[in-house]
Amino acid sequence: MMWPLSICVLSFTFLMILALSLVSMGFYFVMNDLVYFIExxxxxxxxxxxxxxFLFDWMSLxxxxxxxxxxxxxxxxxDEYMAGDLNINRFIILVLMFVLSMMFLIISPNLISILLGWDGLGLVSYLLVIYYQNVKSFNAGMLTALSNRIGDVALLMAIAWMxxxxxxxxxxxxxxxxxxxxxxxxxxxxxxAAMTKSAQIPFSSWLPAAMAAPTPVSALVHSSTLVTAGVYLLIRFNALLVGSYHGSILLLFAGLTMFMAGLGANFEFDLKKIIALSTLSQLGLMMSILAMGFPKLAFFHLLTHALFKALLFMCAGAIIHNMKDSQDIRFMGGLVKHMPLxxxxxxxxxxxxxxAPFLAGFYSKDLILEIVSLSYMNYFSFMLYFVSTGLTVCYSLRLVYYAMSGEFNTFSLHPLNDEGWIMLRGMLPLAFMAVMGGCMLSWVLFPTPDMICLxxxxxxxxxxxxxxxxWLGYELSQGRLSFNLWVLRNQFLTSFFGSMWFLPFLSTYGVSFGPLNLGGSVMKSFDHGWSELVGAQGLYNFFMLNSKITQSWQNSELKTYLISFILWIIIIMCLVVF
Known part of the structure; x- marks a missing residue:
């Protein structure tokens, strides 16, 4: 493929010009308090x-x-990460369809057109998750699609209620x-619907499973498209959450999701799954602050999180690419020497x-935690917020310890390098935004600073x-003997925390052994049993028997016909008389 005519470069140029135009318009709409509603x-x-x-306001733009x-x-x-793929054009077109579906979702003030984007995201995400065609990808794609179908049905019912x-x-x-x-x-x-799309408990198991998709897709899905669709929908519907019972339920489930994902990431060794669980934790944070009635704050964290999470996935993709598709962090180490940039x-x-102070995440997370400290809140939810924050730092430091420090843990002859200039040029603008994006957005979205006295x-x-x-993440990742012995002695607890509280098993085996087995039994006893006996097969046997009797009559002597004729006349006369 020739460089100047690459579909990647053409798409990049067009989307970047459009992105800068829309952000500029959005900032203009914020400063002038404009809303355009177009029919x-x-x-x-x-x-x-x-x-x-179409609804064009500062938020959508x-x-x-x-x-x-x-x-x-x-x-x-x-363009570089998928260079070995013969069908890269198909991949880019799928990604563009994914982005187009998200655009429909963002600018729709109408539930019907929201469903268009919502279902488009679900369909294209399935196609992207099964892009590498193997059994693991097919299973992950099916789990993703079926979990999201629950939300689609809920949205259809909401349309009917409207x-x-x-x-x-x-x-x-x-x-x-x-x-x-x-x-x-x-x-x-x-x-x-939002809980299924944003993978809150009990629908969380599909999010780490969706890591079967190519890493560029993961960077897009986990930062600003599929998983954020539910958060964005609830930002728009936030007036219905404040002071309602489902707002309280959402606060509980979102807090538990945040805690569960943070805890599970500390037991995980797959690089992409650790980052996926961190996304799940941050989604729980956005959902919980939404349930408390702060949509603007949730939107602020949604934007800052999109910047550094896309960068985190792209860096992970570059590492996996150089490690020749190995994702286990135990095989990494000393990457800072070989891949410094x-x-x-x-x-x-x-x-x-x-x-960390003065990076993008600080401006949104610190503000959220201070608002939580300032709000009326029960002790359990308050503890979930702050323990989950500590767990986030714990698994992040653990990840850095395993991947960056020490010596390289695979072969001494290795291909690690920083020469993938196309990938690096894709990452550096996001690195700039991960440093500067938070303060720029806070100046625009909150022009009057809030004074929080605590x-x-x-x-x-x-x-x-x-x-x-x-400190805890560093100590545990050093492989302290007492902690390792505790892990070996308490295998049930380790597997419970490390497997997202058994949610993947409940979402797969639980469904297959419960409702699906019940459906199989019902099918055998009704569809293949009584229904067949009384219905199609029963009618078939009845008509076959009668046709054989009629055939035997037709093949017999004349007296048989006369007797049957007389019998039919008697039956008809009886019916007429009575």
Whole structure:
């Protein structure tokens, strides 16, 4: 493939220009408080109109700009990462379809057009997860697709409930009808749909399984597209969450998801799965702050998280690419000597994830934790927030210890290098944004700074748990004998924490041995049993028997016909008389 005509370069150029334009427009809309609501009449027949509606406000424009910015760099990065793929054009087209579905979702104030983008994301994500065609990818793709179908059904039911209002433009009804029974039902269904798409408990198992997709896809999915669709939908529907029972339920499940993912990442050795579990933890953080009624704060963290998480996945992809497709962190070590620039970006994104001061993640995470300290909140949820923050630093330091320090743990003759200039050029703009993106966004989204007054122990609590978590991660990853013996003695607890509280087993074996086996039994007893006996097979046997009797009559003597004729006349006369 010739460089100037590469579909990757063309897509990158177009998407980057569009991204910069949309972000600039978004900043202009913020400063001037503008909202454009556009209706396009597709078809008008008699008194029926088919209208496509678009909502352009600061939130949709900035989010679209960020999605296009990250996807353009991911496509540019894929030019080298997927260079050995004979079908790279098909891969890029699938990624572009994925981004287009996300665009539909972002700009839709209408539940019907949201479903268009929502289902597009589900379908294309399945195609991308099974891109490497093997049994593991097919199983992961099926788990991803079926988990997301639950949310699709919930959204369809919400569309049916919206018929009570005479229009599917939900944006008009959120304020005026937020406490009506219909809106309460719609809110509950939307929360269910968002929980499946953003992989909250009990739908979390598909997110690490989706790591079967190529790494550029993981960078796109886990930063700004598929998993953030549920968060974005709830940001739009946030008026229905405040003070409602499903907001409280969401707060509980999101907090547990955050804790479970942080704990599970400390027991994981697969590089991509550790980063996937960190995404799950951050999604729990966004969902929980949404359930508390702070949509702008959740959106701020959504954008900053997209920047450093895309960079983290792209660095992981570069490491896996150089390690000849090995993802086990126990085989890594000393990468900082062999891949210094990639290691710089990797550690930068890791520190931003931990909320290190003045990087992108700090501005959103620190503000969220201080708002949590300031809010009325039960002790259990408060502990979940801060323990999960400590666990984030714990697994991040553990990952850095295994991958970056010490000596290289595979062959002495190795291909590690930093010469993948196309991949590096895709990563460096994101590295800049991981440093500067948080402060720039905070200036634009929060032009008036908030003064949060807290006691000293609460003000320093986030920093304290981060330092404690980092120390714990370093100590445990050094392979202390007492900890290793504890792991060996408590295998059930280790497997419980390390397998996301057995959710993957419940989502696969639990479904197959429970409802699917019940369905098989019902099929055998009804569809292949009584239904066959009374229905098709029964009728077939009945007519076959009667046709044989009739055939024997026709093959016999004349007296048989006469007797049968007389019998039929008697039967008919009896029916007429009675």
């Amino acid at each position: 396009w009449e597709v078809l008008s027949l008699n008194s029926g109109n088919i209208v496509m509606t 900035i989010f679209m700009g960020f999605v296009l910015f990250i996807s353009s760099l991911v496509i540019f990065y894929s 018929l009570n209002f005479g229009s599917w433009n939900y944006i008009f009804y959120l304020d005026c009808a937020s406490h009506s029974f219909e809106m309460t039902m719609i809110g509950a269904l939307v929360v269910l 990639t290691s710089l970006c990797f550690n930068l994104s890791n520190l931003a994830l931990c909320g 006691p000293l122990y609460l003000k320093t609590l986030a920093l304290s748990v981060s330092i404690l978590g980092g």
